[in-house]
Amino acid sequence: MSVPKYRPKRSNNIQVRPFGALFQRRVCMSISPLAPDSFPDMPPIGGLSLATAASGMKYQGRDDMLLMRSIADSHFAGLFTQSDTAAAPVQWCQDRLAQALCQSRPAAILTNAGNANAFTGSKGHLATMATADALAKAGHIDKDAILLASTGVIGEPLDTDCLAAQIPHLLADDKASWHDAAKAIMTTDTFAKGATSTCQLDGKQVTICGIAKGSGMIAPDMATMLGYIATDAAISPDMLLHILRRANAQSFNAITVDSDTSTNDSVFAIATGVAGNDEITSEAHTDFNHLYHAIKTVMLDLAKQIVRDGEGTQKLITIDILGADNDSDAYKIGMSVANSPLVKTAVAGCDANWGRIVMAVGKAGIGIDQNVIGVRIGGFDVALAGQRVENFDETPVATHMQGQNIDIAVSVGTGSGTARVYTCDLTHGYISINADYRS
Amino acid sequence: MSVPKYRPKRSNNIQVRPFGALFQRRVCMSISPLAPDSFPDMPPIGGLSLATAASGMKYQGRDDMLLMRSIADSHFAGLFTQSDTAAAPVQWCQDRLAQALCQSRPAAILTNAGNANAFTGSKGHLATMATADALAKAGHIDKDAILLASTGVIGEPLDTDCLAAQIPHLLADDKASWHDAAKAIMTTDTFAKGATSTCQLDGKQVTICGIAKGSGMIAPDMATMLGYIATDAAISPDMLLHILRRANAQSFNAITVDSDTSTNDSVFAIATGVAGNDEITSEAHTDFNHLYHAIKTVMLDLAKQIVRDGEGTQKLITIDILGADNDSDAYKIGMSVANSPLVKTAVAGCDANWGRIVMAVGKAGIGIDQNVIGVRIGGFDVALAGQRVENFDETPVATHMQGQNIDIAVSVGTGSGTARVYTCDLTHGYISINADYRS
Numbered sequence: 096m097s098v099p100k101y102r103p104k105r106s107n108n109i110q111v112r113p114f115g116a117l118f119q120r121r122v123c124m125s126i127s128p129l130a131p132d133s134f135p136d137m138p139p140i141g142g143l144s145l146a147t148a149a150s151g152m153k154y155q156g157r158d159d160m161l162l163m164r165s166i167a168d169s170h171f172a173g174l175f176t177q178s179d180t181a182a183a184p185v186q187w188c189q190d191r192l193a194q195a196l197c198q199s200r201p202a203a204i205l206t207n208a209g210n211a212n213a214f215t216g217s218k219g220h221l222a223t224m225a226t227a228d229a230l231a232k233a234g235h236i237d238k239d240a241i242l243l244a245s246t247g248v249i250g251e252p253l254d255t256d257c258l259a260a261q262i263p264h265l266l267a268d269d270k271a272s273w274h275d276a277a278k279a280i281m282t283t284d285t286f287a288k289g290a291t292s293t294c295q296l297d298g299k300q301v302t303i304c305g306i307a308k309g310s311g312m313i314a315p316d317m318a319t320m321l322g323y324i325a326t327d328a329a330i331s332p333d334m335l336l337h338i339l340r341r342a343n344a345q346s347f348n349a350i351t352v353d354s355d356t357s358t359n360d361s362v363f364a365i366a367t368g369v370a371g372n373d374e375i376t377s378e379a380h381t382d383f384n385h386l387y388h389a390i391k392t393v394m395l396d397l398a399k400q401i402v403r404d405g406e407g408t409q410k411l412i413t414i415d416i417l418g419a420d421n422d423s424d425a426y427k428i429g430m431s432v433a434n435s436p437l438v439k440t441a442v443a444g445c446d447a448n449w450g451r452i453v454m455a456v457g458k459a460g461i462g463i464d465q466n467v468i469g470v471r472i473g474g475f476d477v478a479l480a481g482q483r484v485e486n487f488d489e490t491p492v493a494t495h496m497q498g499q500n501i502d503i504a505v506s507v508g509t510g511s512g513t514a515r516v517y518t519c520d521l522t523h524g525y526i527s528i529n530a531d532y533r534s
Numbered sequence: 535m536s537v538p539k540y541r542p543k544r545s546n547n548i549q550v551r552p553f554g555a556l557f558q559r560r561v562c563m564s565i566s567p568l569a570p571d572s573f574p575d576m577p578p579i580g581g582l583s584l585a586t587a588a589s590g591m592k593y594q595g596r597d598d599m600l601l602m603r604s605i606a607d608s609h610f611a612g613l614f615t616q617s618d619t620a621a622a623p624v625q626w627c628q629d630r631l632a633q634a635l636c637q638s639r640p641a642a643i644l645t646n647a648g649n650a651n652a653f654t655g656s657k658g659h660l661a662t663m664a665t666a667d668a669l670a671k672a673g674h675i676d677k678d679a680i681l682l683a684s685t686g687v688i689g690e691p692l693d694t695d696c697l698a699a700q701i702p703h704l705l706a707d708d709k710a711s712w713h714d715a716a717k718a719i720m721t722t723d724t725f726a727k728g729a730t731s732t733c734q735l736d737g738k739q740v741t742i743c744g745i746a747k748g749s750g751m752i753a754p755d756m757a758t759m760l761g762y763i764a765t766d767a768a769i770s771p772d773m774l775l776h777i778l779r780r781a782n783a784q785s786f787n788a789i790t791v792d793s794d795t796s797t798n799d800s801v802f803a804i805a806t807g808v809a810g811n812d813e814i815t816s817e818a819h820t821d822f823n824h825l826y827h828a829i830k831t832v833m834l835d836l837a838k839q840i841v842r843d844g845e846g847t848q849k850l851i852t853i854d855i856l857g858a859d860n861d862s863d864a865y866k867i868g869m870s871v872a873n874s875p876l877v878k879t880a881v882a883g884c885d886a887n888w889g890r891i892v893m894a895v896g897k898a899g900i901g902i903d904q905n906v907i908g909v910r911i912g913g914f915d916v917a918l919a920g921q922r923v924e925n926f927d928e929t930p931v932a933t934h935m936q937g938q939n940i941d942i943a944v945s946v947g948t949g950s951g952t953a954r955v956y957t958c959d960l961t962h963g964y965i966s967i968n969a970d971y972r973s
Contacts, residue, residue: 180896180904214892216905216921249889250922353875354793355890356897436792436875437968444969450688451794453653457619458795465619466655482655483689523965529876530883530961 127310129403129411129499129519130286137273137291137304141327142166142367144269147279148261152254153209153247158279160258161206162265163323164234169202169367172336173242174343176360183212183219184243185361187227191239202240204363205230205265206321207258208280208308209247213358222253229259234266244321244361246308247282277306280321283528284310284404290396294389296372296382301328303389307362307397310352310404322347322362322397328386329368330375337378338387339364346394349426350517352405353525354434364390402517407524410442411517415504419512424461428507429516431459439521445496447489449477456505469506472496566749568842568850568938568958569725576712576730576743580766581605581806583708586718587700591693592648592686597718599697600645601704602762603673608806610641611775612681613782615799622651622658623682624800626666630678641679643802644669644704645760646697647719647747648686652797661692668698673705683760683800685747686721716745719760722967723749723843729835733828735811735821740767742828746801746836749791749843761786761801761836767825768807769814776817777826778803785833788865789956791844792964793873803829841956846963849881850956854943858951863900867946868955870898878960884935886928888916895944908945911935 139145143165147158165171173192175185205226212219223243231238245253271279277287291304307322324339339362347362368374375383403411414432419425432438435455441448449470456468466481473495476484495501501520578584582604586597604610612631614624644665651658662682670677684692710718716726730743746761763778778801786801807813814822842850853871858864871877874894880887888909895907905920912934915923934940940959 177899178893178896179898179900179902180892180907211889214889214904214907214917214921216919218921249893250917251889252922355874355876355893358893358896435794436964437794440965440968443965446969450650450653450690453619454617454688454794454797457617457797459618460616461618463618465653468619468653478653478689480655482653482657483691521965522969523962525875526879526882526960526962526965529879530885 126285127404128409131400134274134277134287135289135291137289138302140302140304140325140367141369142169143325143365145271145273145276146265146269147271147275148264150207150209150257150261152207152257158275159208160261160265161276161279162269163204163276163325163365164269165202165365165367166369169365170330170332170335171202171242172332172339172364174339174362176357178356178358178360180214180358182245182359183215183223184245185359186220187223188242188244188361191242202242203230203234203236204242204244204323204365206244206246206280208282210245210251210253211247211249211359212245212253213249215250215252218252222255225255226258229255229262233262242363244359244363246280246321246359249358273304273306277308280306280308282308283406284308286404288397288400288404290393290400292389292392294385296328296370296375296385299370299372301326301370301372301386301389303328303393305393305397307401309401310406321359322394324362324364324390324393325367326365326386326390327367327370328375329370329372330366330386334375334377334383335364335366338390341387342391342394345515346391346398349515350398350402351430351433352402352408352519399517402519405519406528407522407526408519409522409524410499410501410520412439412442412501412503412519414516414518415502416507416514417504418506418508418510419461419463419514420508420510421512422514423512425507425512425514426516428456428459428461428463428505429514431455432503432505433516433518436521439518442496442501443520443522445493447472447477447492447496449483452503452505453478456507461507463507467506467508471504473502565724566843567848570839573713573716573726574728574730576728577741579741579743579764579806580808581608582764582804584710584712584715585704585708586710586714587703589646589648589696589700591646591696597714598647599700599704600715600718601708602643602715602764602804603708604641604804604806605808608641608804609769609771609774610681611771611778611803613778613801615796617795617797617799619653619797621684621798622654622662623684624798625659626662627681627683627800630681641681642669642673642675643681643683643762643804645683645685645719647721649684649690649692650686650688650798651684651692652688654689654691657691661694664694665697668694668701672701681802683798683802685719685760685798688797712743712745716747719745719747721747722845723747725843727836727839727843729832729839731828731831733824735767735809735814735824738809738811740765740809740811740825740828742767742832744832744836746840748840749845760798761833763801763803763829763832764806765804765825765829766806766809767814768809768811769805769825773814773816773822774803774805777829780826781830781833784954785830785837788954789837789841790869790872791841791847791958838956841958844958845967846961846965847958848961848963849938849940849959851878851881851940851942851958853955853957854941855946855953856943857945857947857949858900858902858953859947859949860951861953862951864946864951864953865955867895867898867900867902867944868953870894871942871944872955872957875960878957881935881940882959882961884932886911886916886931886935888922891942891944892917895946900946902946906945906947910943912941
């Protein structure tokens, strides 16, 4: 086996910075002030191996490829962008998962960062095929049991030779940590994102580990950017997909950074079954809810980390909508507020601008009666029954607006529909990052 | 009659700058680089008088009220925001126009800038009633023949005493120019917006004059912010509304600055009939199209001026969508591109980032086939048949991106649906303006 030209040392230090031109620019932007103090301790998942490598395609001095391999009889599920311009690897995965081909044999997910292989036409499909071929041959994996994910610039042909050259190294050295894995899939992210949880199923301890990347072009329509959830639990493929879909609605699909939906949004779930619990094959299984909540915990944690790394963000905004006719209406109103540039710039300026919040509620076009609208900011009533509260004292609200975590709650009626969505403020940092980065 | 406390001198010089705190901040932002060289020469409209006054409510040293009065038998039409949180004056106008009460008698439109009287609950409705009452009594106008418009901060009670105090002055001195009128309705606008055209109807020369205001919270759902179109043509009320609606679809409804829809969007049309042409009472009238095009010319000019004054803008972006199944699909795709923060920041950075354009086409969710998408920027083919053109030379496109007028055309199929929409780039200026201004 040949030695790779460049293999950066792995360590547990956060090494997101001195990496190439892009990251040099992000050094100026610095790590998000909302980043967690450190990457969590995340144990390996039995039956799953991780490997990373540096293709040298775009970034210098950092890994930009991730191979996740699972043992036979692992189960996979995936959710993908609903964009009309979904990227070639998304279409590849959808075809494979629709045929349930990856569900009962050794399987793999290969990811590259720096080029999204999106809007690349027939070249893009040839590139997915060539990459899967190379991995299938070298790794003795059924080609149709290989899933592919790409993230980075849109519209540029993908150089598959760069990727193929690293496949032997990815197969030979598969002892990467979750932290290594999370770093290898980053693009404009300023920190690596990981989360883990455990639960007891059938008397057996089960572990869930997840990683994700994303900080711009975040308005998931099905899943956000790239997310990977792995567990050693035994669970049937259809129940794995069911849990993924349910948890996704309240995590990755409940966030927005900038209202722009990526061509490459993908979230994968892998269950190796190594924990040895009684396989969960229906929602009626006594352990279904335990696993559901453990997985949802990881996904929500990752989703919020993505918002905390929203391009240029200084504040995490949590928006609760209450009293809508149904959850779907509440969600639409919540996203209308979360995507409003005027609400997000007001938060950036520490301005408790309830007028803009009400404007964004109104433009959602749900047909609510404005005379019942109430607005709370930081737990303080700002408006009740369609107008500002009498003798409003803005002081405590202004203090809340100075913080990093901004809570907005809007009551829009007496219905039972609710939604909680997350976003970040819109700052000069977002402009700086996106006015000079071709992503 | 008492002399008003403060009546600034009127002149034809552009006087948008040394006005109060808000305008002092906008001095830092300076007049939009896309502003026209000067305000156009706009003749009076026979049968219509204009008056402006300074309420002192918010701005110091400038007029912030506008009264337009028309002679008997003038015809009015209006289009308004479709927001669920439409402001009290919008509801007032909708009620009046629904009853056709202002159509055949002396009538008036009173506008104030600085407070939108939006989300003000029952207080807001009392304020509209009190203001209309005061004007009706002092001016001997039927209260139901008075239309009201407000623009400015949302959620704050409107001080009607300030407005009522100026009504005698507005009635006594009604010789304001269109330029005075356009300046009196400004809020964050950096320049006054006016446009005029003429046409021959039935051998008579007819004049159209229009003014508008708006530079943020611009994503009209029916009309944008405040627009006023006046003509001396004779035309029936239903035909006036018909023309207003048709022209609006291709002018004010075809622009977006920041995807946020105002609570106060209103556009009014007034036809005094003083020109003496044979009244246009149906679309089949030989002169219908002449008047339609003359009015549309004014409205499109004003709409583009609003984009040219988009908060923080440096570039006007014209987006053509071609080949959609129908105009509605084309419009949705166009607005998806026009509202994408990533497309708008790329343009701000002079980056011909076709990948982001394609992303925004995809997220519109129309169900187009990405393999037929073509993208032209500045007239140069960038992508054809779903991928970047072979041997793409970015040099001429990069030169185009350095300019102030950016043209993007996207072909999405072979259908006959087209749309042209206008937006501006997203810059640090937008953040600066909106992170510290309560609008």
